[in-house]
Amino acid sequence: MGPTSTSSSAQRSRGRPRKMAVPEAVTTALRLVDEDGLDSLTMRRLAAALDVQAGTLYRHFATKQTLLAAMAEEMLAGCAGPLPDGLTWREQITELAGRLRMALLRHRDGARVHAGTHSVGPNTLSYTDTLVGVLRETGLSPEAATRTALTIVHFIVGHTLEEQAAQALAESTELPATLTLLHAALDPGTYPNLAAAEATLTSTDFVGHFAHGLNLIIKGLAGE
């Protein structure tokens, strides 16, 4: 009989199989993470969002880890862009550090995506190159500049991991229970310093916390 009726349930797919584009797959994966969180990103869900079979993804990404590395790389787009003229080296470091933090914050679970992978793509490499460059211009040796860049990046990743974990907790139903548990544990007799720290520990002023930590490192650099 006539071949006209064969495409019944396929609301997207028409006659030919869809051809998959790698950059679209990466941005779609990031969108899925933004919508439902990293734990909900599966190869099968991504395939469905791309209107493709799950197995097809493995023609473009060897494993899920490879996909995650591509996502981490994509997140850093623009982070190494040119710095405004006339900044002091302190301001240059602050600018670069702020860019990385914002890049990780821009996507839900962005820090986890970044920390869980090891990208050697151009965005990642040029970011590190730029940061090491700024540090070398302050007079640091290549080794000291590299170690300092690593220190700064490790602080940013650790900080943002915590910041996004706090965000996730704030949106979850566990928040009251955790806060109660924490408050109950803050017995001044047992944890005298934690009791004094409660206001700061439960504060959501992550901008302030970040600035404090980064300034500590920058100050250490100046004292060299």
Place this chain on the structure above:
Amino acid sequence: MGPTSTSSSAQRSRGRPRKMAVPEAVTTALRLVDEDGLDSLTMRRLAAALDVQAGTLYRHFATKQTLLAAMAEEMLAGCAGPLPDGLTWREQITELAGRLRMALLRHRDGARVHAGTHSVGPNTLSYTDTLVGVLRETGLSPEAATRTALTIVHFIVGHTLEEQAAQALAESTELPATLTLLHAALDPGTYPNLAAAEATLTSTDFVGHFAHGLNLIIKGLAGE
């Protein structure tokens, strides 16, 4: 009849169902992670190692996350123990920071276990309490001491995450490919600073890297 025979450890299931002990489950889970890595730790494998059905675990841990938090808490045992007498505040900070780093390094993927959870158990709380205490003794306000403690912990976690990722990469078959890729990318024309940084970036002197970063923070503190 005496109760003498009931304590036999029954390494296979005998007549009665095995009764599960929570502390044993946590240490067994850490052992499984040490043996096969965090990605291989499943509730079903842990159940099998405990000679119990998978569903039984849910009577003791609400979710896998709860188990991971208990593991993170267990890893920090002893980290807040008393400091030797006669240390300067710098040495006290270095000692506490080193203890946390070593605690995370002691188990495979320890930093990932720690970073992925949010423990409010006594080991975690008393570690933070002790660190904040040392910082307050240097004259810092409760807020500054808390923020500084967070900075130090975030650096340690970020650093150790990277250190264990490098360890995992070193043991994997991807190492030569990654190293080649990195070396190829180190074109002095494109990434001049990365080229100068290669020796440091590919070095495995994590003790040195850690000391450099921590000293930067401590120096920043001294300049306050």
Place this chain on the structure above:
DNA sequence: ACCTGAACACCGTTCAAGT
């Protein structure tokens, strides 16, 4: 009270077969 057994609704990954 605590565990078993079995199920539910998924996973990452592979690969012969189609076009």
Place this chain on the structure above:
DNA sequence: ACCTGAACACCGTTCAAGT
């Protein structure tokens, strides 16, 4: 060359039923 369809060997979690 690139995708589909179907399978393999698993997952976390729930819950009626046993003891």
